Every structure is written in structure tokens, then in C-alpha cells.
Amino acid sequence: MSSDEDQGTIRTPISQRPEWADIEPVPQHDGPNPVVAIAYTDEFVETMDYFRAIYLGNELSTRALHLTAEAIKLNPGNYTIWQFRRQILEALGTELHEELDFVEQIAAASSKNYQIWHHRRWVADKLGPEAVAKEFEFTKKCFDQDAKHYHAWCHRQWVLQAFGGWENELNYCQRLIEDDIFNNSAWNQRFFVITRSPLLGGLEAMRTSEVSYTINSIKAHPENESPWRYLRGLYKNDLQSLATDPLVASICLEVLNTKSNLVHALNMLLDLVSHGLQASEGLRNVVDSLVLDSAPSDLDMARKISLVLELVDPMRANYWRWRRSTVTAQTAPFQNVEGITGLTL
Amino acid sequence: MGELVVEKHTKYIVTVEKSKDSFESVVMEHLRLNGAYWGLTTLDIMGKLDVVDQDEVVSWIMQCQHESGGFGGNIGHDPHLLYTLSAIQVLGLFNKTDVLDIDKVANYIAGLQNADGSFNGDIWGEVDTRFSYIAICSLALLRRLDKINVEKAVEYIVSCKNVDGGFGCTPGAESHAGQIFCCVGALAITGSLDRVDKDLLGWWLCERQLKSGGLNGRPEKLADVCYSWWVLSSLIMIDRVHWIDKDKLIKFILDCQDKEKGGISDRPDDAVDVFHTYFGVAGLSLLEYPGLKPVDPAYALPVDVVNRIFFSK
Ligand SMILES: [Zn+2]
Helix, strand or coil, rough: CHHHCCCCCCCCCCHHHHHCCCCCCCCCCCCCCCCCHHHHHHHHHHHHHHHHHHHHHHCCCHHHHHHHHHHHHHHCCHHHHHHHHHHHHHHCCCCCCHHHHHHHHHHHHHHHHHHHHHHHHHHHHHHHHHHHHHHHHHHCCCCCCCCCHHHHHHHHHHHHHHHHCCCHHHHHHHHHHHHCCCCCHHHHHHHHHHHHHHCCHHHHHHHHHHCCCCCCHHHHCCHHHHHHHHHHHCCCCCHHHHCCHHHHHHHHHHHHHHCCCCHHHHHHHHHHHHHHCCHHHHHHHHHHHCCCCCCCCCCCCHHHHHHHHHHHHHHHHHHHHHCCCCCCCHHHHHHHHHHHHHHCC | CCCCHHHHHHHHHHHHHCCCHHHHHHHHHHHHHHHHHHHHHHHHHHCCCCHCCCCHHHHHHHHHHCCCEEEEEECCEECHHHHHHHHHHHHHHHHCHHHHHHHHHHHHHHHHHHHCEECCCCCCCECCCCHHHHHHHHHHCCHHHCCHHHHHHHHHHHHHHCCCCCCCCCCCCCCCCHHHHHHHHHHHHHCHCCCCCCCHHHHHCCECCCCCCCECCCCCCCCCCHHHHHHHCCCCCCCCCCHCCHHHHHHHHCCCECCCCEEEECCCCCCCHHHHHHHHHHHHHHCCCCCCCECCCCCCHHHHHHHHHHHCC
């Protein structure tokens, strides 16, 4: 790219550049000329005035391309400039590998705007599968700064689905989860990979190994909501099987026995019990030890659990109270059956 | 906990709207129509819409419209769905939607639907569930939902649902409160809320409340006033708002006010902006804070405006 796109060079005002002498800048429509106090604003206003001129003249030229680069650097959120840049790139048939470098340069300063990602995808789409390695590298750089970068994750998912590159993705998720086990984005990507990778055989094929991986993660940080949700996700549409997996009940017991970070474990146990788990003596004992002495002693397991949850998570007390009410409704038919059986005996 | 400083916020918004030559407004120039929506809706919720010159705003908005029927973010900017919805909403606030060539605008929006039911934001083809919401909300306000394939639009949104009950920007993308608002809002408007796992999603949403009382948009992120809107409105639409601690949230929002100069920030002691001022005030309205007009959680407009649009001839 031309020298005036390099950072660090002293800027010549556009009005003093010979190649722009034929262009009459177009000031912004709706305001008086700003009384500019700082040089940066001077530069900004001048660049935008020249941009308006080439945009209105629909000038799809090399100098216009360079001007869009200057304008985007000053205002990367301005979508009109990006769109015009794409028009120019198309018209000139410009080699697009360099365009990836340009996007990277802009993203280094601010990667949290939609325009950068939209443009990046447009370029990558035109380059096709040869872009995969570079796109992985680019998103990785973003994750080094912010491992939950929403745009970067969406972009990475798009690359995987459009061009492949699944081979190392599960390992990559693993690495990010090791870096920060609370990174919900990495957990989401893990789920994306095990359910969508053409190489892994799908959710059912992955379930056993994933359950054990997840349970180990819960052991490390039982207060982390991500692996608990992930565990439920592994039994998507089949909570009955979740309730009969002995590993799940035992991780609940293990966490509850520590008497701290109870919310997620209790919530899971509540789900298990509501879906048919016959709680072991160990589980019953630990729940009993958590219930206030003032609670009625003849409560069923599910209602005891929700009472404890109301206590340990007061901010969501209404939610847990509601859970208690639905649990009662769910178990009621069984109690009725027992009652009727008792009568006929 | 202090009160909502209505007069100060009014003054702040009017100043921002008028200061076209401030540095901030130069940088924001391309999304001024969004800014107008945030500022003017906030004023209306606070009962202060009469401080602005309606005719001036309406004539400016109409200059942002293109041949295609879509609106740009300001005069001289390319058309995009994002600004087209803002234009319709602001005209709705002023009861001026009749200045529009309704079918022209509706055709522009309908033309952005893809075969799979999703929507592009503009002719450049970016797909996102935000655009599904914007298209559906806009067309509903124009009473032209029949111009699109609603069934396919709903199917696409449902394909973005995750196992935690939330929604992302595209199928498989992480659940995010902003995207959840868009998806739940679009499903509410199209009468498809039965496609939401309300209990599961409601739990995910109420888990967003942190000890400070504020809400975050994803697990392990900071609380931010804008999520008061996205999380709250979603909870209301699925009828689960009583699952959070409303008083603590009200306190959190009020603590984000600049009590001297007006405006609301993302979290206490940060710099204020119009975007968060809108989300703070709209959030308080959803929390039934006294003195504010009620806001419709799906259309993101005052309820009386929505009623006027749907129940007028
Ligand atoms: Zn925010």
C-alpha cells in the first residue's frame, strides 16, 4: 500500500497533495463549520470532506482506495466508507491478500465494530479455502486480547463451516478452557465442535468422553456455570438419561459435601430428582444437613432442595420458589398413586 | 438511592442532539439516526418530547432516505436496515409515519430476506439475527408483515437457539443478551413465543444479575446498564421478570447517572452517552419506575405510541 497509509509518517493535508488538486471537498451537510480545537479533528474533517467528494462522484480509483484507508483509520465504524471501499476493490480487481493485512491493521486499534468483521468476511469469502489459516491466526490474535470476543468467535465459526479446518479445533477449545475455565465462549465453541464437526461423529459419539471432561472441570470450579450448562447440553432433549448417569449424581454429592458453591450443584440435583433420580442416602443426608431446622421434616427431596436454594441464592428467590411449586406439581401424581394404593390395601 | 434526575437528562439529550460540531458528534455522524431514536425515545418516556422541533427532525429524517426506500444513518450515507428501523420508530414517536411511502420502505426491507429466512443488513449481505428483528419490527410497525415469509424468518431464528435456551447471531453462536432480545422480540411480534424454552431461558436470563444488582450480557462479563434493557425486556416478553431482584437493579441504574450534567453511563462512574441513557431510562420504565411512560418490550417504543400505530386507521 502507499506510504500515506503507513502509520507514523507525517501527514500532508490532502488539500496540499498535488494528486488531489482537481477535487473540491464537500463539507458535511447539516452543520456549521466546526470551530476545531485539536489537530486530529482538522484531519478528520478534511479527510471526510474529500471522501464525500469521491463518494458523490463515484470515483472508483486507486487514489480513492487510498483515501478510504485514511478515512477508515480515523473512523472505523463508518459503514459507508467500508462499503465504498468494497466497491472500489471490486472495480479495480485488487489483489485481496493485502486487504487482510489492512483489516488486521485497523482491528489492532479497535476490533469491536461490526464493519471490520463484515469486511473481513467479504474478503475471506472471495479468497476461499486458502484464507483458512490466516483467518484462524487472525481470530487467535483477537482471543489473545479478549478470549470472549463475540465477533471473532462468529467469524471463526463461519470459516469452519464455509471452508473446514476442523482438525485441531477441539484441541484449540481445550487450550482456551485451560487458559480460563470460566470462558463461556470457549465452552460454546466446544459444543459447536462436538455437535457440528464432520470428523467427530456427533453428540452421542462424544458424550462419554465429554461428560468426564466436564465433570473434571466442575470439580476444579463448582461455581462456574459454564460446565454445568454444558453437561446439560450433552444430554440435550434427554434429561432422563442425565438423571440416570451415576457420574452426574456423584459430582453433585461431591460438591455438596464441601458445603460451599452450592447453587449449581443443588440446581442440577433438583433437575435429576425431578427427572426420576432416586437419591442415594449420601445425597439425602447432605441435603438434610443443609435444610434449616425450622423446615417441616416431612418434605420431599425436591422441595428441600429448592428451599435450600432460596436460602443460598436470595437474589433469585422467586425463581427457586417457582421451581419448588412446579416440583410439587410434578411429583403429585406419584404421591396420589401411593395414597390410592394405601387405601385399597 | 437517589432519584432519576429527569430535568438533567433532558438537558443532556437536547445538548447532544444540537451539538453537531462536537468531536463526538462528528465521529457519530454516520449513525445519527440511531442517536436520534435513542435520544428522542428517552425524552418521550420521560414526557419531554415537546422540547424538540418535530418538523425539523422529520424533514432531516426524510433526507436520509434513498431511492431504494431504505434509510442511511445520516444524510449522504448508504441505506441500512439499522437506520431504517430507527427512522420508522422516530416517525412513530411523532405520529408522522404517514409521510412515508410505506410500500416502498416495506419492499426495501422485504428484499433483504434470504432463502433460508434470515435477513441481510444491506446489499452487502451481512447476516445476523439482529437484522431478523429489525426487519420484522419495522414491517410490523408499517403493518406490512405479509411482504415476507414469516414462517421461514421464524425458523431461521429458532435455528439460532442454543441448549442453554438463549440465542446467538447465527446458528451455533454463543447466547448473548442483545441477540436474545432480538430473537425473543421477533418471535413475540410474530406470535411465535411458543418456540422459546421460557423456563430454561428465563433461568439463564435471571442468572445474569450480579451482586451489584446490575445485569451482564453473558456469563462472567461485567454488569452494564444496556443489559437492563436487553435482559429485562426479554424476561418481560416471556413473562419471567419476577425472577430477578428489581429493587437492586433500579438502584444499579440510578447509580449510573451523572447527577450534575445528566446522562447515564454503562456502569457507575464511567462517562455517559446517549445510548446508555436510553437503555437506563427504558429499563427503569420496564421496572415501573414512577413518572415514566410504560415502554413496549418488543417494539422498544412507548406503549401509547405502539397503540396509536396499531389502533389508528
Ligand atoms: Zn453497554
